[in-house]
Each structure stands twice: as structure tokens, then as C-alpha cells.
Amino acid sequence: MTREITTLLFDLDGTLINTNELIIASFQATLKEFLPEKEFSREEILPFIGPPISETFGNLLPERAEEMITFYRAFTNEHHDELILEYDGVYEAIRALYEEDYKLAIVSTKIYDTVMRGLKVMGLDKFFQVVIGFDQVKTAKPDPEGINMALTLLNASQEEAIMIGDNYHDILAGKNAGVKTAGVAWSIKGEETLLTYEPDYMLHKMGDLLKIVHDEEQ
Structure with missing residues (x-):
């Protein structure tokens, strides 16, 4: 498989x-x-x-x-x-993906040190092989630079990747990079706003990702 x-x-x-x-x-x-x-x-x-x-x-x-x-x-x-607060089910879903040997990365518009601080507070830092912060790219999302950098570092292709985010910048960056995209329904800007940018998937809980990646297995 x-x-x-x-x-x-x-x-x-x-x-x-x-x-x-x-x-x-x-x-x-x-x-x-x-x-x-x-x-x-x-x-x-x-x-x-x-x-x-x-x-x-x-x-x-x-x-x-x-x-x-x-x-x-x-x-x-x-x-x-x-x-900062925890979203229900995020830790469990990310841990499950990590334990199943998926390649995991962060692509953020926040500077690297602050990204790492947030990950560590929530106990998520150990799950990500690559973290790309705003201070590591020349052009932020929706430019695909950060996504392309992460894919290179992970030795992954566009065809096998998905970008997940709460903002239209994330969806557009994913589309610009040629990867699949998923919006999160818990976005403070609202699910309907994200849907106008036509992500490939909409997550209502982070655990939905597990079904998506498993369904994609051939």
C-alpha cells in the first residue's frame, strides 16, 4: 500500500x-x-x-x-x-500522524523563535522535522517560497503534500505551490470565508486529517 x-x-x-x-x-x-x-x-x-x-x-x-x-x-x-490556548484534539492528531511516519512541517508568518516557543509550550515541537518562520524567507505567504523550502528540506514532492491553515494566505500559498490544501473550520475569520478560496478539504476537527490521509492511500 x-x-x-x-x-x-x-x-x-x-x-x-x-x-x-x-x-x-x-x-x-x-x-x-x-x-x-x-x-x-x-x-x-x-x-x-x-x-x-x-x-x-x-x-x-x-x-x-x-x-x-x-x-x-x-x-x-x-x-x-x-x-495561548490549546485546540481540542490537535495534540492527539499530530502525535498520531508523527507515529505513522508522515513528514510534518510548520510554515508560518511568525518569526522562527516565537514559532518554536509556541510549539514547545504545547508540547508539539518534538513532532515537526522542519519549521519555517517569517525570518527564514524573502517573501511570506501567499508566496509559495516557505512551502517550497519545507518540501525541499523534507525531500518531498508537491504531489504528495498538503498545506493546512486557518487563513486565506495559507490556502493561496498552497495553491501557488501546487500542493493540496485544507482549511480549518475553527478559523476566527469563519469557515465560510475560507471556503471562498476553495481549499481541497475543510477540517472540522484536526482528527479529520487522519481520515483524509488514510483515504488517499492506494
């Missing part, structure tokens, strides 16, 4: 780890510090989740973007462990 899918590439935030409240709090603190004259509602902050913060702050206040990035990262670093 051969496997059609051998390689699974994951986004981190909002996919494997519930960092939504940490990200929102970090944006709220940063925006209050640098744009005190404008109030941002929670709904106005949601579109900022997913793209690199350099892009978001560059659009909001380009002349102070670097200061905002530094402030944001300092806030995130200080409050990281207390505000």
Missing part, C-alpha cells in the same frame, strides 16, 4: 495553537500606543490576523512601522504563555 499524501505542512497561529487572543491583545496594545487618536474594534483587528505584521503596520503607519513591530513583539513575548 502506497501513500498519496506523505507530507503535511501546517500554519501555526489559529491552526495548531489558539493564539487569537494573544494576537488581538498585541494589536490592541500596539495600536493604542501608536495611533491613540483612533479606536480599533475587535472586528477591525480581525483582518490583521494572518498577514505578516510588517505588512499590516507598513500599511497603517509606514513611517513608524519598525517601532510598531518592536513594540508588538515585546508585548507578545511578555504575554505569550499566559494567553
